[in-house]
Structure formats: structure tokens, C-alpha cells
Amino acid sequence: MNAQNSSVPPKKIEPKLLIVMMLFPLFMAIAYPLSFMGAFHNPAPHQMPVAIIQTTDNAQQIAQGLEAEAEDAVEVSTVQDVETAQEKVLRLEERAAYDPATGDLYVASAGGPLATNAAQSIFSEVAKQSHTELHVQNLKKPAESDSLGTAYMYGVMGAIIAGYIASTIINALGKNTKLWTKLAILLGFAVLAGITGTAILYGFYGIYTEHLVPVALTFAAEFFAVSLFQLGAASLLGLASSLLGIVLFVILGNPALGVAITSDMMPGFFSFLHTLLPSGAAGDLTKRTLYFDHVGIGPDLLNLVLWAILGSAMLWMGSLKTPEKGTELIDYSAEHPSEKEPLLTAYEEASEENMKKDSDGHNPLPDTVERSREQAPHTNLPETEKDENDLR
Amino acid sequence: MTSDNNDSSYEISSHSTGSHRANSRQERMRKHTQNSYRSLGDAPPASGLGTLSNPTKPPRKIDQRLTTKRMVTAGLLLPLFMLIFLPLTLTGTLDDVHPRHMDVAIIGSETDVQKQTDDLDHQTAGSFDVHRVDNVDDAKNQINERQVRAAYNPAEGKLYLAGANGKQVNSAVTQLFTPVAQQSHQEMQTEDIQPVHEEDPSGTSAVYLALGAILGGFMSGMILGLLPVDSKLRLILGVAMPVIIATAEIIIGWAVFGIFDGSAMGTWGILYLLSFSCLAVTLGGMLAIGPAMLPISIFLTSLLGMATSGVTAPLDMVHAFYAGIHPWLFSSQGIEAVKNSIYFQDMSFAQPIWVMLIWAVVGIVLAVFGTVRQKRRHLFATMSEMEEAQFMMAVGAVAP
Missing domain, CATH: 3.40.50 (Rossmann fold)
Known part of the structure; x- marks a missing residue:
């Protein structure tokens, strides 16, 4: 257990660091309207x-x-x-x-x-x-209560944004949590996304009456694909993944949803994003499930699967960066004295625990180095300046 | 058990003797007298994270695993909040959209059109509220001041409307008055007295500028409130950030996209006030109640603000809940005011300005309250230790 002293006063944040941090709200204040206005200010048919x-x-x-x-x-x-x-x-x-x-x-x-x-x-x-x-x-009108044909849009948006936030929170607050625990949490939340989305659309507002389970599954799939990608991005990129996620899923992703304004009414760039980003696939998938008897959902499902695979790949790549805590480390040179170290060797990170002072106040070397000194063959290398002079 | 003292952590044992308790307390007292605070100004900066700690409590051992579990659980409430409240709040603006007590007018004298007005009002009960105006000028004034959505002149068969009200509203009023014109064997003509700008055919670009101001203000407030920032710096950035944000929005709307032209001063002022009120409310809430303010602020600024602004969906075409919230919510008033400052400049802006100002003042008061409370806690913690030190020294001097 650790001891915590809540009477230690918090340190003031450096003004320069604070000003740098204030670039983030400025970025959002500029990027968000730029993106939305770029996509929506003058919708017109395009191909x-x-x-x-x-x-x-x-x-x-x-x-x-x-x-x-x-x-x-x-x-x-x-x-x-x-x-x-x-x-x-x-x-x-x-x-x-x-x-x-x-x-x-x-x-x-x-x-x-x-x-x-x-x-x-x-x-x-x-x-x-x-x-x-x-x-x-x-040939196909929206449901009677869905006057504009877009009532499901916020269900999709909620699933995507919640998926991004959930992964960001888990990575920020639960760094030492095992990967399987993180995945289990996200899976549970994905189920919750399906339930809450349909509960609101079908139950609370009573807008829709058909295809409840398929729509719930689409919300769950959308949540899980986005959250898995974000989890992988955080594993590989660290803090920078938050900015990546906001750009992909909010700033570019929301305009690319293609629900209120479809892709053939957007400029070419956003039309392209609609086919690329998971939000575009999510909007199209939900629309086809709800109104068009799941016709043509293959490409949308493939899109979500690919983003999930990309997230998994990034998770794997992130796991290659540093050894997990508690992993048994070896002194390779001591155990294989005649061999060179393998390529891409993963070294232990320098940490406070490794560098703790011993009872005499000296910094002990890590155990692995200490063992290697005991076991390494004796050399005639000078250890002091006097020895150097003697050798000359 | 002996305590394992070092510079940064202390341990309290439940089995220690009185002498051990005195020793550990004296250690703490010596440390705190070195860092004693003589006034609120000396005390450490307040922050949203600081609301979660209490410096008057003695240090305790913690279970790291359980702590992590609790933190993750608490943190996951945010995505859960978004899963529920985003669709819950905003879907209502897309559900069953039809006119609900939409104000329209018929132009003419009392003798000529009063009966027609009363009949139409009776026929459309619940959907439209129809009343009479004397002449075309009065009708245009009322449209420009948004007192009515449209006005029909049966003498000419002409429908006056404002394109800036949006396609949904104009479609509804056109559908209402077309049969009226047909009954009079007239072909209805329409005159758009407040058209949208050519580059803004849907009339929603102002909403995105307003949203940019809201996001910028909210996030600035979040950062300034959550982290331990010097109060002066907090004040300076709290005033300066909305200036930069409002200016950026004007540049986007007027220069980058070239959607709007003419003077942008009024719109700049509204954008500044909107961004500032969002910043102040978020900042004040953070300092008062800590990170729990985050979902509340998201709800008040973005979700409810968008839904009740009347711009994304006309308030006289959605559930009355949204129209009920609109008059007193700062974000909602601000978004509408931004659009009105571009398209309906004849309107009075007193209400949105007052509403945003009042909320900003509330936020500032909360910020001051939260700051003073936290600083007092630190002051109280050290003064209590000093008082104990004085007492122990007195006892120690007398005891032998």
C-alpha cells in the first residue's frame, strides 16, 4: 500500500505550459466550425x-x-x-x-x-x-414520427463519441489495468450503447417500431469499433491519440456521418471521408438497417471491422514498446556470454524503484547489472587513475 | 510499528504509542511551519482537482488497485452520460416536427379580414396562432422582429416570409396559406423579406460559428478550472481567450468562407459574450464542485444549448420542453442571438445579453467561492498545526 499525504500543496502550473495548453480550446474553436461549414454551409448535389x-x-x-x-x-x-x-x-x-x-x-x-x-x-x-x-x-418514407428521416442520427453520434471517450478514460485512469479487463469493459459498454440507443429511440420517443435488435447491434458495433481503435491508438501514441481521436471522430467524423446531409450533397473531400471513416459507415449502416432491410450493409460492416483490426494492430504494436510490469527480466550477457544480444531487445525502463537508495545512502545498481559484474570474466581494465599510470 | 518518514510521505500506524504520535506530528509541524501560509494570497492555487482533496485530513495509506478501480469507474460515467444524454436531448428536436402554436398573421383591416383570421385560427388550433395586422409595413416589422413567422395579404394574394427562418418554417407557412389563396381563386406569390446569404442557403452557418465559440469557451474554462493556475493568470486568460475565440469565428465566417459581409461588430460582441459565459460557468463550477462539473457543463453548453436554441430545429415546431428552457439558458440564447445578429438585426438583444451576463456573473461568483474555500482549507490546515506546535512546545517546556 502507498501512503498519501494530502497536506502537500499542489504545484502551480507553469504559465508557459498553460498557454500551450490553451492552444487546444483554440484549436477546437477553429477546427470545428471550419470542418462543419466546409461540409454543410452550401449543400449541393455532387455526383x-x-x-x-x-x-x-x-x-x-x-x-x-x-x-x-x-x-x-x-x-x-x-x-x-x-x-x-x-x-x-x-x-x-x-x-x-x-x-x-x-x-x-x-x-x-x-x-x-x-x-x-x-x-x-x-x-x-x-x-x-x-x-x-x-x-x-x-418508395420508402421515413417513419411517421421521424419527420426529417434523421432521428437516429444522434444515436449513432452518441455511440461513436462515447466509444472514443470510454477508451480515452480507460487509458488515462487505468494504465495498469490488464488489457483483457479493458476489452471486457469496452465490450460491456458496447452492449450498453446498443441498449441505451434503442431504449431512447424506440422506448422513450417511440419513433421507431421495427428492427430493434439489428439497430441495437449496429450501435454496439459502432461503439466497439471506435473504442477499439482509440484503445490501440492510445497504446501506441500515448497522449497524442486524444487529439487524433477528436479529429477523426468529432471534427471530421461528425460532418462525414452522411445522415442529415448525405455524401452526394457534400463536397468531394467530405464525401471521401464518408467512405473512409467509421462514422460514415456507422450512419449508412444504421440507415440501411432501419429503413432498407439491411440491403448493402456489407461495405459498412467491412469498414467497421477494418477499423477494429487497425486498433488491434496498434494495440499489438503498443505492447512491443515496453516490458509489462512484473515480467521476469534476465541478464542476457551473463546467461549467454558468447552471444550478442538479439535485435530489438526490450530493456527494462529506468524507474524510481530501480534507483532507490540503499540503507547507506548509495544508489545501488540494478540487480541484473550487479549479477553480471559478479559473473563476468575478470579483466585488466584500470579501475582508478593510479592503475592507469601503473599500466603505462 | 515505526513510521517510515521521508520527504514526501508519511505513515500513521493504528498501533503506535503516544510518543510515536507526538514524534510524527512534530515532524509534520516542522515541515508545515517551513511552508506556513500567512494569508489567502500565500495559499496554493485553487483547482478543480483540489476540490477532491482535504489538506486538513491526516495522511492515510491507500490501496492503489482499489483506487484505480474507483477512478476508472467514476471516469466511465462520462461516456455513459454521453450515451444517454446526447441522443436523449437532441433526438427530441427531430421527433414529430410540426407547427405548434406558430405565430402567423393576416394583413388587412378589422372589417375586411377579422372573420377570416378567426376562422383560420380556429381551424388550425394548436398548430398556428393566427392574428391580424393592419398593413404590410406592420407585418414586415413583426416578421423582422420575429414576432410572427409569416404574414398573408389576401388583397394581393401575397405571402410575406423570411428565408432566414429556415426551410421547415417556410414550408409550413406556405402549406398553410396555399389553400387560403386557392379558396380566393388566387395564385399565391411569396416575398422573402429576409433572405439567407447566397453562400448560406440553409441558414445554419451562424450555428457553427456559435458552436465554435461554445466549445472554445467551455474547454478554456475546463483547463483553467481543473488545473492549479494562479488566480491572476486565470483572470487574464479568462478574459482574453473569448476575445481570441470570437475573433477567430468572425474570420472564419467573414473571411475564410466569405459567407457573410457587412459589419461584424455586433456578432463579435455576441460571440464574445457567449464564449465568456460558457467559460465562466465551466470555470466556476469546476472550482466549486470539481470534475463533476464536466458533464454538467457539457449538458448546459453543448447539448441543451444546441437543442433549445431554435436554430437547429424551430422551437415552434418541436416539443414545448425546448421552448420552455430557451428563455433562460445562456448557451441557447447566445446561439440564437448570433444568428439574429446576422439576419434579424431589428430585434432587441436585451434578453440574450442579460441572460448570458447573469450566468457569467454566477460563474464568477462560484469561481471566487471555490477559490476562497480551497485556500482557506490550506490556511486552516497549517494554522491548526501551528497551534498544536505552540501547545506541545509549551507542554514540553513545563513537563520536566
């Missing part, structure tokens, strides 16, 4: 996938004309028939599909209300030019 159904002879012409006029805003393809078009819309492969014969526009607003409205605006012009009246067929 939005839309389709023209080949129900008329001029369908191809309409597609080419639209692509030429809209430039980067849309990526226009053609599909053979209405059934194929509807399937693609429900798989979120196309944002909208237009039937020039009837003026029907097939959309799924549950996939992104803002994007759906943008697609409607685009095709209302197309219909006008074709002297046709536009009829919007909404």
Missing part, C-alpha cells in the same frame, strides 16, 4: 447517382442531355425497366429514377430527405422541358 428508365426512345438522349447540363452535380445512368429502377432506388444505388413515359420519379426519401428534394428539383426541370408533369413516387 448524385440518378437513372433514366428506358421506357421511351429518347431516354438515352435525355440522360446525355442531363449529364451535359448538370456537369458534376449528377451521374446519370440508364436502366432497362421500372422494376430494376425501383430496386436500385431501394438499394440506395440511385438517388432517383425518372420514367420519361409517365413523368414518374421514383425516390426513397428515407435515404436522405435533402438529397431527395434536390433530385426532385433537377427532374422537375427535366419534366418541364419534356412538357410532362412530374409525379413523385416515394
Whole structure:
């Protein structure tokens, strides 16, 4: 047990160090709005996938004309028939599909209300030019209480941010905790993330009524992937991992969620982040689970698994840095006198325990060095200046 | 058992004799008289972490493993808090969004439109509160002062609205008055008297600037409050950081993205006050109750502030809970005031300024209280030791 003296006064923090620390809130005050405004201040279609159904002879012409006029805003393809078009819309492969014969526009607003409205605006012009009246067929609307189709967004955000914070806290406060204990805590919290997220959305607000268990599993998976990555980052990078986590999961991760504003309404950089970061995968995974019968969740799951694997790899790399406490150390040169030390030898860290004064007030050498002196072969190396002069 | 004294740790044994107790106490007294504090100014700096220790208590042995377990358990309350309160607070702004007592007006004289006004008010009971205004100028003034969301002139079939109110509000009022116009066999026209800036079509950019100010203020308050900082330095940074933060937000909105133009002074002032109030509340709470203030501050500044600001979701389209909180919460008032300073400059800013000022003063009072309390504890601890030393010396002199 250790003795603690609470009557020892706390040391004042150095002003220079404090001023350096104040750079962190300044960084957040600048980076956060920069990132969010960069992503959201002017949402507009960007390579939005839309389709023209080949129900008329001029369908191809309409597609080419639209692509030429809209430039980067849309990526226009053609599909053979209405059934194929509807399937693609429900798989979120196309944002909208237009039937020039009837003026029907097939959309799924549950996939992104803002994007759906943008697609409607685009095709209302197309219909006008074709002297046709536009009829919007909404194949998948959000739940009645989910007016904007984005109510699950904060459940996803909560799971991601809590996952990052949980790992940061465990690493900061529980340094000596065993790895398996840390993983068990995170796993338990992941289960809790699934339960609390669905309890709020399904129970407290009663917004959703279907797919409760799959949605809970998505929240748990999102939490665990992020927390495992953060745990690994902390193991490898130490304190710097906190900044990395905030940048990845909050500053860049929140805009890249792709729920309120979908990836085809963001600038290219954030659209790319949406495919790369776990928050993008998390938002898409939850949306598809909730509204689209888990269609196309493979890439999202793979994304989360890859981030978890990356975290595990960093955990392993971090474990190579220093020996664990309590590990038995050996004096290699004493036990293998004719061999060189192996590459990448892990040495014991110098610590207070190693350098404790003995009862005479001398600093004893670590036991391993002491043993090596006793066991090493005798040499004629001079030990004092007098000996040096004698040898000359 | 003998005590194992060294420069930094002491041990108290439950089986020691009276002479051993006297010896260890004299050791402590000698050490403390070397570091004695004569006034509050001499006492060590206060901090959020300092609220967790009590210098008047004698040193004790600790169980490191159990301590770590407790600390981790306490620390994990923060992610648990985020798991629950982030979705709980903010999801309500996305749940069942529809007009709830949204104020709108019909333009015309009492004889011409009063009946129409009363009928529409009756038909839309609960969703819209419809009243009459005399003329177009009055209607525009009320829209600019945000007393009404829109005003319809049946004589011209024209709907006056403010694009800066957001698409949800404008969609709702358009849906309300379109059938009214159709009943009069008129094609409704709309006039946007307060459009959003071209680079800000959704009208939400001001929210992100406000959030930057909140985050900067909150984190500054957290660092200044948690760590043992000299009081003067704390004061200087507490005033200076919001200046830097507010300036940075203006540069982002006006220069970097070029979204806004014109004078930024008013917005700067609101951003400063918002950042300062967040800093003061967080700092004061930290010094008063310690790290437990962290989740409270996150809740008051970011979560509840965002949800009840009326900018992310119109307050007259979500649950009444949010509208109820809005008038008295500093972060909520500040976020709305930042947007209003850009788009609705005719409005009175007295309420948000007063609310933010009052909360800032509360935070400062808490900071002073927390600082004085901690410093007094150190002072009390050393004075008690000195009094004991004086007594023991007197006894020691008399006893032989």
C-alpha cells in the first residue's frame, strides 16, 4: 500500500505550459466550425447517382442531355425497366429514377430527405422541358414520427463519441489495468450503447417500431469499433491519440456521418471521408438497417471491422514498446556470454524503484547489472587513475 | 510499528504509542511551519482537482488497485452520460416536427379580414396562432422582429416570409396559406423579406460559428478550472481567450468562407459574450464542485444549448420542453442571438445579453467561492498545526 499525504500543496502550473495548453480550446474553436461549414454551409448535389428508365426512345438522349447540363452535380445512368429502377432506388444505388413515359420519379426519401428534394428539383426541370408533369413516387418514407428521416442520427453520434471517450478514460485512469479487463469493459459498454440507443429511440420517443435488435447491434458495433481503435491508438501514441481521436471522430467524423446531409450533397473531400471513416459507415449502416432491410450493409460492416483490426494492430504494436510490469527480466550477457544480444531487445525502463537508495545512502545498481559484474570474466581494465599510470 | 518518514510521505500506524504520535506530528509541524501560509494570497492555487482533496485530513495509506478501480469507474460515467444524454436531448428536436402554436398573421383591416383570421385560427388550433395586422409595413416589422413567422395579404394574394427562418418554417407557412389563396381563386406569390446569404442557403452557418465559440469557451474554462493556475493568470486568460475565440469565428465566417459581409461588430460582441459565459460557468463550477462539473457543463453548453436554441430545429415546431428552457439558458440564447445578429438585426438583444451576463456573473461568483474555500482549507490546515506546535512546545517546556 502507498501512503498519501494530502497536506502537500499542489504545484502551480507553469504559465508557459498553460498557454500551450490553451492552444487546444483554440484549436477546437477553429477546427470545428471550419470542418462543419466546409461540409454543410452550401449543400449541393455532387455526383448524385440518378437513372433514366428506358421506357421511351429518347431516354438515352435525355440522360446525355442531363449529364451535359448538370456537369458534376449528377451521374446519370440508364436502366432497362421500372422494376430494376425501383430496386436500385431501394438499394440506395440511385438517388432517383425518372420514367420519361409517365413523368414518374421514383425516390426513397428515407435515404436522405435533402438529397431527395434536390433530385426532385433537377427532374422537375427535366419534366418541364419534356412538357410532362412530374409525379413523385416515394418508395420508402421515413417513419411517421421521424419527420426529417434523421432521428437516429444522434444515436449513432452518441455511440461513436462515447466509444472514443470510454477508451480515452480507460487509458488515462487505468494504465495498469490488464488489457483483457479493458476489452471486457469496452465490450460491456458496447452492449450498453446498443441498449441505451434503442431504449431512447424506440422506448422513450417511440419513433421507431421495427428492427430493434439489428439497430441495437449496429450501435454496439459502432461503439466497439471506435473504442477499439482509440484503445490501440492510445497504446501506441500515448497522449497524442486524444487529439487524433477528436479529429477523426468529432471534427471530421461528425460532418462525414452522411445522415442529415448525405455524401452526394457534400463536397468531394467530405464525401471521401464518408467512405473512409467509421462514422460514415456507422450512419449508412444504421440507415440501411432501419429503413432498407439491411440491403448493402456489407461495405459498412467491412469498414467497421477494418477499423477494429487497425486498433488491434496498434494495440499489438503498443505492447512491443515496453516490458509489462512484473515480467521476469534476465541478464542476457551473463546467461549467454558468447552471444550478442538479439535485435530489438526490450530493456527494462529506468524507474524510481530501480534507483532507490540503499540503507547507506548509495544508489545501488540494478540487480541484473550487479549479477553480471559478479559473473563476468575478470579483466585488466584500470579501475582508478593510479592503475592507469601503473599500466603505462 | 515505526513510521517510515521521508520527504514526501508519511505513515500513521493504528498501533503506535503516544510518543510515536507526538514524534510524527512534530515532524509534520516542522515541515508545515517551513511552508506556513500567512494569508489567502500565500495559499496554493485553487483547482478543480483540489476540490477532491482535504489538506486538513491526516495522511492515510491507500490501496492503489482499489483506487484505480474507483477512478476508472467514476471516469466511465462520462461516456455513459454521453450515451444517454446526447441522443436523449437532441433526438427530441427531430421527433414529430410540426407547427405548434406558430405565430402567423393576416394583413388587412378589422372589417375586411377579422372573420377570416378567426376562422383560420380556429381551424388550425394548436398548430398556428393566427392574428391580424393592419398593413404590410406592420407585418414586415413583426416578421423582422420575429414576432410572427409569416404574414398573408389576401388583397394581393401575397405571402410575406423570411428565408432566414429556415426551410421547415417556410414550408409550413406556405402549406398553410396555399389553400387560403386557392379558396380566393388566387395564385399565391411569396416575398422573402429576409433572405439567407447566397453562400448560406440553409441558414445554419451562424450555428457553427456559435458552436465554435461554445466549445472554445467551455474547454478554456475546463483547463483553467481543473488545473492549479494562479488566480491572476486565470483572470487574464479568462478574459482574453473569448476575445481570441470570437475573433477567430468572425474570420472564419467573414473571411475564410466569405459567407457573410457587412459589419461584424455586433456578432463579435455576441460571440464574445457567449464564449465568456460558457467559460465562466465551466470555470466556476469546476472550482466549486470539481470534475463533476464536466458533464454538467457539457449538458448546459453543448447539448441543451444546441437543442433549445431554435436554430437547429424551430422551437415552434418541436416539443414545448425546448421552448420552455430557451428563455433562460445562456448557451441557447447566445446561439440564437448570433444568428439574429446576422439576419434579424431589428430585434432587441436585451434578453440574450442579460441572460448570458447573469450566468457569467454566477460563474464568477462560484469561481471566487471555490477559490476562497480551497485556500482557506490550506490556511486552516497549517494554522491548526501551528497551534498544536505552540501547545506541545509549551507542554514540553513545563513537563520536566
